[in-house]
Amino acid sequence: MPSEVLLDVRDLVKDFGGLRAVNKCSLSVKRGTITGLIGPNGAGKTTLFNLITGFYKPDSGHVFFRGEEITGLPPHRIFHKKLCRTFQIPREFKQMTVLENLMLVPAGQRGENLFCSWFLPRLVRRQEAEIRDKALAVLEFVNLIHLKDEYAANLSGGQKKLLELARTLMADPEMVLLDEPGAGVNPTLMKQLVANIEKLCYERGVTFLLIEHDMDLVMNLCNPVIVMSNGEKLAEGTPQEIQRDERVLEAYLGSQYRAAVRE
Amino acid sequence: MELSRVVLGILSGLLVAALVRALAARWWPRARWSVHLSAGLLVGVLAGAWVSQMEGGYLAYLVTFCIMAGIYGVFSLGLNVQWGYTGLFNIGIAGFFALGAYTSALITTRKPPPEVWFYFKQAIGLDQPFLVGLIGAALVCGLVALLLGLLTLRLREDYLAIATIGVAETIRILFNSEEWLANGSQGLIGIPRPLACLIQNPPCAWLPDWAKPLVAGWTARDLDAIYLVIVVLALAALYWAVEQGIRSPWGRVLRAIREDEMATSMAGKNVFGFKLQSLVLGAMIMGIGGGLYAHYMRSISPDVFVPLFGTFIIWAMVMVGGSGNNKGAILGGLIVWGIWIGTTFLTDLISPLLGAISPELPARAPYFRYLLLGALLVLVILLRPQGLLGEEKQVSKL
Amino acid sequence: MLELTVYGIVYGSVIALGAIGLTLIYGILRFGNFAHGDLMAVGAYVALFFVAVALPLLGIPETRFEPLSFGWRMVIAIPLAMAATALLAVVLDRAVYRPLRHRKSSPVMLSMAALGVAFLIRSLIYILWGPDPTRYVEGLLRIPIYLPFDIKVRPDQVVILVLTLLLVMMLYLFLQKTRLGKAMRATADNPDLARISGINTERIALLTWVIGGALAGAAGIFWAIDSQLTPEMGWGFLLPLFAAVILGGIGSPYGALAGGLIIGIVQQVSTAFINPAYKPAVAFALLILILLVRPQGIFGGRS
Numbered sequence: 001m002p003s004e005v006l007l008d009v010r011d012l013v014k015d016f017g018g019l020r021a022v023n024k025c026s027l028s029v030k031r032g033t034i035t036g037l038i039g040p041n042g043a044g045k046t047t048l049f050n051l052i053t054g055f056y057k058p059d060s061g062h063v064f065f066r067g068e069e070i071t072g073l074p075p076h077r078i079f080h081k082k083l084c085r086t087f088q089i090p091r092e093f094k095q096m097t098v099l100e101n102l103m104l105v106p107a108g109q110r111g112e113n114l115f116c117s118w119f120l121p122r123l124v125r126r127q128e129a130e131i132r133d134k135a136l137a138v139l140e141f142v143n144l145i146h147l148k149d150e151y152a153a154n155l156s157g158g159q160k161k162l163l164e165l166a167r168t169l170m171a172d173p174e175m176v177l178l179d180e181p182g183a184g185v186n187p188t189l190m191k192q193l194v195a196n197i198e199k200l201c202y203e204r205g206v207t208f209l210l211i212e213h214d215m216d217l218v219m220n221l222c223n224p225v226i227v228m229s230n231g232e233k234l235a236e237g238t239p240q241e242i243q244r245d246e247r248v249l250e251a252y253l254g255s256q257y258r259a260a261v262r263e
Numbered sequence: 264m265e266l267s268r269v270v271l272g273i274l275s276g277l278l279v280a281a282l283v284r285a286l287a288a289r290w291w292p293r294a295r296w297s298v299h300l301s302a303g304l305l306v307g308v309l310a311g312a313w314v315s316q317m318e319g320g321y322l323a324y325l326v327t328f329c330i331m332a333g334i335y336g337v338f339s340l341g342l343n344v345q346w347g348y349t350g351l352f353n354i355g356i357a358g359f360f361a362l363g364a365y366t367s368a369l370i371t372t373r374k375p376p377p378e379v380w381f382y383f384k385q386a387i388g389l390d391q392p393f394l395v396g397l398i399g400a401a402l403v404c405g406l407v408a409l410l411l412g413l414l415t416l417r418l419r420e421d422y423l424a425i426a427t428i429g430v431a432e433t434i435r436i437l438f439n440s441e442e443w444l445a446n447g448s449q450g451l452i453g454i455p456r457p458l459a460c461l462i463q464n465p466p467c468a469w470l471p472d473w474a475k476p477l478v479a480g481w482t483a484r485d486l487d488a489i490y491l492v493i494v495v496l497a498l499a500a501l502y503w504a505v506e507q508g509i510r511s512p513w514g515r516v517l518r519a520i521r522e523d524e525m526a527t528s529m530a531g532k533n534v535f536g537f538k539l540q541s542l543v544l545g546a547m548i549m550g551i552g553g554g555l556y557a558h559y560m561r562s563i564s565p566d567v568f569v570p571l572f573g574t575f576i577i578w579a580m581v582m583v584g585g586s587g588n589n590k591g592a593i594l595g596g597l598i599v600w601g602i603w604i605g606t607t608f609l610t611d612l613i614s615p616l617l618g619a620i621s622p623e624l625p626a627r628a629p630y631f632r633y634l635l636l637g638a639l640l641v642l643v644i645l646l647r648p649q650g651l652l653g654e655e656k657q658v659s660k661l
Numbered sequence: 662m663l664e665l666t667v668y669g670i671v672y673g674s675v676i677a678l679g680a681i682g683l684t685l686i687y688g689i690l691r692f693g694n695f696a697h698g699d700l701m702a703v704g705a706y707v708a709l710f711f712v713a714v715a716l717p718l719l720g721i722p723e724t725r726f727e728p729l730s731f732g733w734r735m736v737i738a739i740p741l742a743m744a745a746t747a748l749l750a751v752v753l754d755r756a757v758y759r760p761l762r763h764r765k766s767s768p769v770m771l772s773m774a775a776l777g778v779a780f781l782i783r784s785l786i787y788i789l790w791g792p793d794p795t796r797y798v799e800g801l802l803r804i805p806i807y808l809p810f811d812i813k814v815r816p817d818q819v820v821i822l823v824l825t826l827l828l829v830m831m832l833y834l835f836l837q838k839t840r841l842g843k844a845m846r847a848t849a850d851n852p853d854l855a856r857i858s859g860i861n862t863e864r865i866a867l868l869t870w871v872i873g874g875a876l877a878g879a880a881g882i883f884w885a886i887d888s889q890l891t892p893e894m895g896w897g898f899l900l901p902l903f904a905a906v907i908l909g910g911i912g913s914p915y916g917a918l919a920g921g922l923i924i925g926i927v928q929q930v931s932t933a934f935i936n937p938a939y940k941p942a943v944a945f946a947l948l949i950l951i952l953l954v955r956p957q958g959i960f961g962g963r964s
């Protein structure tokens with residue numbers, strides 16, 4: 001297995017007012033892996049995703065993707081580097097159909113140029129047909145095909161999660177950041193999701209970094225696993241190593257302890 | 264007069280046919296499309312025949328009504344691009360209305376001779392044809408929208424709204440107080456009607472000899488009918504252009520931006536660029552609307568472009584007709600303008616009643632129409648935010 | 662110049678009173694209330710109703726505090742009109758904004774509704790009071806008094822300033838010292854955080870409308886005492902109001918106060934250099950300048 005570093009995060013810092021959500025966080029993800037990112041609530045995992053994908057600008061630090069610095073680029077530029085993400089709380093385009101949600105995504109659509117849609121409708125139509133076929137294939141893949149003409153707003157929580165994943169697939173990504181893909185997904189859908197992620201990784205070589213609170217899932221699916229706590233990387237290792245790590249236990253218990261005290 | 268009959272007959276026939284066909288398709292979805300179409304055609308022909316037989320006075324009235332409804336339809340279309348599809352909140356339509364009207368007027372009129380400068384000032388007067396005026400109006404409005412967008416579209420969405428009010432006010436004050444520019448509060452007069460030479464004697468020089476007898480008896484009323492045709496053609500062309508854009512991936516991106524800007528950006532689209540395009544295209548359409556208005560009225564002054572006629576009524580049209588649906592926007596233009604014109608009789612009706620309450624009230628009866636319009640807007644937002652037609656489910660279908 | 666600055670402060674204090682309410686609504690209810698200018702007009706016209714119709718009927722005699730232009734009737738009318746404006750604001754919230762809020766409509770939709778409401782209010786003013794400009798007292802010679810540095814001011818203006826100061830002080834005490842006031846500031850600063858920390862946001866919303874409405878009413882009256890009432894006055898206030906709010910940082914009442922004064926002074930002083938007709942355009946130019954240089958406002962706030 002090639003051990004090239006695909007995503008490299010160095011000393012990333014993000015403050016919200018007085019609160020430091022991400023504190024000099026450094027980590028790297030190797031190509032071809034399904035890397036898990038775990039940590040107690042509020043550890044800064046989602047914020048880290050937001051920093052990597054350009055949703056927020058970091059206060060300091062660097063992000064490299066394929067050896068290229070992408071720190072502070074606007075989100076759409078980062079997307080075109082084939083680094084995609086899903087949202088913890090799904091952000092589907094509500095008043096658009098599932099199919100349209102997917103067809104939006106592919107890059108290089110000629111029809112996005114107004115003049116092409118006016119003067120070269122044939123070309124645009126041909127490309128639309130291709131994109132449509134691809135979207136249908138992706139919907140088939142994630143088992144949402146029966147809902148293709150439904151408004152995205154009418155999907156269940158789990159289906160929206162699948163839609164998020166499907167959207168990233170439309171981009172032929174090199175790497176996907178998944179933010180709690182399993183939350184709110186029922187067990188059957190869940191199995192499907194795991195199978196999909198594995199298939200994508202092993203067959204198409206897509207690299208994954210995924211945040212998840214379901215430890216069973218993380219331990220079965222991910223290797224390596226990175227633990228974050230208080231905005232920093234706390235530990236990294238195989239699932240077995242992580243399960244045995246004292247500091248990890250402390251971080252989780254500690255936060256639970258604090259939560260208990262607060263109540 | 265005869266021309267008005269033909270034009271109105273055909274237009275109303277087509278309109279009614281389209282409406283009936285659409286209604287038939289909704290109520291009897293099982294029937295074949297040919298049934299819907301023939302039902303529409305049948306009723307359409309009847310309606311067209313009936314309209315074309317109307318008495319001259321009504322006919323002339325109907326022509327003016329349709330021209331204004333058509334011009335407002337152009338504005339609704341422009342606002343629909345900005346608001347209905349992209350969610351851009353432009354409440355300074357009156358500014359683009361005025362700018363379009365004045366630009367087209369300044370391009371098409373002749374600069375007055377120095378002798379009358381004391382009474383009538385005008386900075387430029389290019390004496391160009393109507394089409395050049397419309398194109399100029401579109402370009403100038405587009406340019407202003409571009410500057411405005413560059414300034415505000417990266418910021419919170421409602422900053423755009425405030426800035427558009429500012430633009431509208433500034434433009435109105437500018438034309439009102441800068442006398443040298445366009446005659447100040449007196450406004451411009453003598454804006455040419457396109458093809459006006461047809462009713463002159465002798466008619467237009469470019470007209471082939473065989474056509475000259477045809478236009479021999481035409482009067483100013485026929486000129487209105489011709490203008491109606493021009494307005495309808497412009498509306499149809501703009502409708503096609505907007506539809507084509509909306510149905511293609513371009514429109515899909517706009518709608519995604521309306522739904523969730525950040526997620527669109529995360530899907531690799533340059534949100535700022537698309538918002539800018541939408542704002543500019545909408546403003547250009549509004550500029551054309553302003554130009555059409557100026558050449559219809561033949562004279563314009565700054566006090567026309569107040570928020571009521573320039574902004575609110577257009578919002579009511581788009582909201583009533585259905586934001587996110589171009590047919591709805593045009594239909595809304597027709598309906599709301601119909602309500603607005605139709606309620607003139609309402610004010611006549613309630614004046615005696617009001618007189619009984621207070622002697623001052625009858626003079627204020629027209630303001631009840633304002634009230635009605637405001638109430639309509641609020642009620643639509645509260646009760647049927649999608650409007651009469653609403654957005655279609657499948658929009659991307661090239 | 663100095664004199665224009667003083668006029669600017671008077672006009673600015675009117676804008677500031679309106680802007681404080683607007684910024685609280687903006688911060689707490691998270692939408693631009695495009696009907697706020699018209700709420701100010703409502704205050705002015707309701708006071709006119711009291712001064713010219715209701716109080717004379719009740720037998721309150723016409724008095725005048727020399728050298729001011731008004732007397733007891735106005736003193737009674739001001740709090741009543743403020744209360745009426747606040748009531749209208751609350752009623753509008755119940756009838757229009759709250760249903761939209763509960764439907765989770767986007768902020769733009771609420772702004773749209775506000776636009777419709779603005780239009781409704783304006784047409785009601787047209788119907789009830791007619792289109793012509795009016796004053797509380799017609800045909801009164803307003804003799805200025807002289808301050809040091811040869812500054813001429815009208816006595817009314819001094820009173821307006823004092824009253825504004827009084828209202829702002831009251832608001833300050835309320836926001837700083839009471840629990841409700843603190844909760845309100847916290848909500849304006851960060852509504853989500855406030856909701857999580859158990860603040861009753863519906864009650865805060867109600868209070869926001871009461872305060873915003875009352876202040877808007879007062880601002881409208883003050884303006885009308887010094888100048889005149891027209892049905893379109895609300896629309897004219899809109900640009901300076903929003904400019905003040907953005908300048909001060911959205912959600913910050915003290916920022917709005919400072920912003921209002923700055924906008925007012927700049928607008929008045931500009932008349933020394935350019936055609937006074939351009940006053941709204943000056944507010945707009947200032948707004949654009951702020952958006953270019955510091956869109957989050959000079960006193961922080963959210964951009």
Ligand SMILES: Nc1ncnc2c1ncn2[C@@H]1O[C@H](COP(=O)(O)OP(=O)(O)OP(=O)(O)O)[C@@H](O)[C@H]1O
Pocket residue numbers: 016019020021039040041042043044045046047048088
């Ligand atoms: N936009 C924001 N403004 C202010 N504070 C924020 C913002 N986003 C996140 N935070 C804070 O930053 C911290 C880290 O949040 P983050 O969402 O990254 O945690 P997380 O690890 O994803 O937690 P979870 O497992 O609950 O999703 C939290 O304390 C959160 O309250």
Ligand SMILES: [Mg+2]
Pocket residue numbers: 045046047088
């Ligand atoms: Mg998270």
